[in-house]
Each structure stands twice: as C-alpha cells, then as structure tokens.
Amino acid sequence: MQYHKNISSYIKKRRLGTKSSLNTFCFDNGLEPATLSRYENGKRGISLENLVKIAHAFKQTPSEFLADFEKECALSGAAIR
Secondary structure: OHHHHHHHHHHHHHHHHOOOOHHHHHHHHOOOHHHHHHHHOOOOOOOHHHHHHHHHHOOOOHHHHHHHHHHHHHHHOOOOO
16 A cells, blocks of 8 residues: 555655646646546546556656666655556
8 A cells, every 4th residue: 555655655746846836737748637646635546547658648668667666766765556
C-alpha cells in the first residue's frame, strides 16, 4: 500500500511541477480528470495504460518514469514496497 501512496504523491508532484492544472494536463495527455484525481489522491490504482500516458506526458518511458520515482523514494527515505 505504501508504494501506491508514494507513486500517487509522485504523480501529483510531477504534474504540479509542469504548472498544469489537472484539467489541462488530462486534456493534453488523453486522461480523464476524475481518474487522474483519484490516482493522485491514492483512491485508485494506476492502470498500465494510464501509466504509459502519464510517463509519456513527462517525455519518459514507463521504465524511466518508475526509475525516477524509485530514485526519489530512495533519496527521501520513503518505502517503495
């Protein structure tokens, strides 16, 4: 469960770093705003299809996105289980 919570926070942090509103980010990347909101708030697990869209929104492959997430967790001391 900790992994799910941490990746939710990471997605929100990355989106906010783009200075995009939830609606703009979703419109630009083919995501539903309600779905991304649930991801960011840890209320829903992320589907592989949407993980790919989110990673591509940051100009990364899913592997690169997850590797960056795991690096950030290691730096912050957060659990990634």
